[in-house]
Amino acid sequence: MARPTPPAVLCQHNVVMMDRLSRIRWPDVAVAVVLAALSVWWTVHGGSGDAPAMPFQDFPGVPARPVGPGQVIIHEDDDGIGREIALNLVITLAVALRRAWPLTVVLVQFAAILAFENGADLVTLVATLIGVYSACLYGRSTALSLGVLAALATITTLAFDHTTPQLPDWAGVFALVAPIGLLGVTVRSARIRAEAAHQRAQALERGQEAATRLAVAQERARIARELHDVVSHHVSVMTIQAGAAGKVLDARPELAREALTAIEASGRETMTELRHLLGVLTPGPGDDLLHPQPGLDQLDALVDNVRRAGQPVEVRRDPVTLPRGTDLTAYRVVQEALTNALRHAPGARTEITIDVVDTTVHIEVRNDPAPAGTAPASTGSGTGLVGLAERLRLYGGTLAAGPRPTGGFRVLASIPVDANLPAGSA
The missing domain is CATH 3.30.565.10 (Histidine kinase-like ATPase, C-terminal domain)
Known part of the structure; x- marks a missing residue:
């Protein structure tokens, strides 16, 4: 028989969950919805020639037909389109939770990318890079965030033969992930320094008041x-x-x-x-303050x-x-x-x-x-x-x-x- 969870543990868990949920911002939700809508539109109309497909991973052996210079259209059936729409929604809607669960978001996004059959489009790429940036900016620690991103980039590189952008061997994924991750680390360091300076200023002010x-x-x-x-x-x-x-x-x-x-x-x-x-x-106008x-x-x-x-x-x-x-x-x-x-x-x-x-x-x-x-x-x-x-x-x-x-x-x-x-x- 399982032992019941102590009330103190449940209370602490609820406090942590409320703190996480309080970090969700309406701008993030709005961006996630817009990216999801664009990704679905891109997936649905990409096969009809209305919009060009811009793959994040280009998989060999997938039948495709050229439609114009620099444009490639992937032939899919209805089940394949539905699968890609679902994966795109997972990647883009996860952006809404990027401040609350940054590392979880980027893990889910890369897992969805690995599940694609024909490659991720440009909108999905943007959503993933937002997740990479958020992991470095809001993650528990900089070292943990960089370690997770390095592992995900390595797994993605080993899983596929070709990536976009077209760089030699394994460099494609790292060329996208590394600059965005370093940008997040830089912004995080700047915020930490600014917060430390603010705290020092407050401590100095409190000392002066005391x-x-x-x-x-x-x-x-x-x-x-x-x-x-x-x-x-x-x-x-x-x-x-x-x-x-x-x-x-x-x-x-x-x-x-x-x-x-x-x-x-x-x-x-x-x-x-x-x-x-x-x-x-x-002192008043008639007070003699010089009187010893x-x-x-x-x-x-x-x-x-x-x-x-x-x-x-x-x-x-x-x-x-x-x-x-x-x-x-x-x-x-x-x-x-x-x-x-x-x-x-x-x-x-x-x-x-x-x-x-x-x-x-x-x-x-x-x-x-x-x-x-x-x-x-x-x-x-x-x-x-x-x-x-x-x-x-x-x-x-x-x-x-x-x-x-x-x-x-x-x-x-x-x-x-x-x-x-x-x-x-x-």
Whole structure:
């Protein structure tokens, strides 16, 4: 008892068959029908003298009568004509399937040619050469197609004594098949090269798109870090100053006025930095894009702003000149550390130390525990320190942050710099 075919095999077979059938083109069907009609007409009227017979194979011993210079008419009975019509239809109609089953088509065509008794006509020859061309162009492989054609040409040459065109010995069939086959191989190679070039172009385009998306993502992350640093610092300062102003508003209005003035200044600074940062994305006619981003040269202003919020800050620093990107990163380290101190330990003593050891800049910001009875101004999500670590990594730096053994918090950043950079005021 035969074993049933697994459904997966049947499904795969159906997919392959549908793929083959999808390759059939209406122009091929139209050409096949036209060639079939012409071949039948040629076969039927060839014996009456209406059309000359132009044999593909000229077989010796077949009775024939001359009808004119260069014309030969083959005497056939009705059964012979019917046989030739059937063979002509097989050869010509097979052209419709030349893209789907190219090697099968050429095998069927040559088998039909071998079955002729009086030779194939010109129309059948054209259909066969189309099959030869298609076998080289659409066959599974070039080597297989050329091997099959060479074998078919050899068999045809050995089967018949004389062929058309009239060339010495075996050369007639090869003179027809070889150029058409080589043409198909040439066109196939050109198509393969064109497809490879197209795929390379698509791969390059996809690579460029991926690089663009990566650059956009990195730029968005950078902008997010900038926005976080700017907004969180200044908002924290304004929140603390507003709280202090509310406490002394009735008892000491002059201190409240100073706090409100500091809030206004901090808000203006925030708007300036935000305008500059967002102006890089969508610059407007009034945006000053040449305004530099902050660096350690603005450290004193940053510290004064925090002191006005009630946070005692001490600064010790070595003079150093840093590249623009490194300078901005160093400033953001101090800014984020001061912001955290304001949030979690308002009023606690804070120290900033910036020194240079060999070719590395060390930035340390540490604060004492919050004074007794002082509640944290707000709680953070921790993304600021993550952003700082990412910034430092871009410049080969490192970040260490955590609670101090004696209480409080410590942020330590190390940034390598060029040993040839001149020292001086940042």
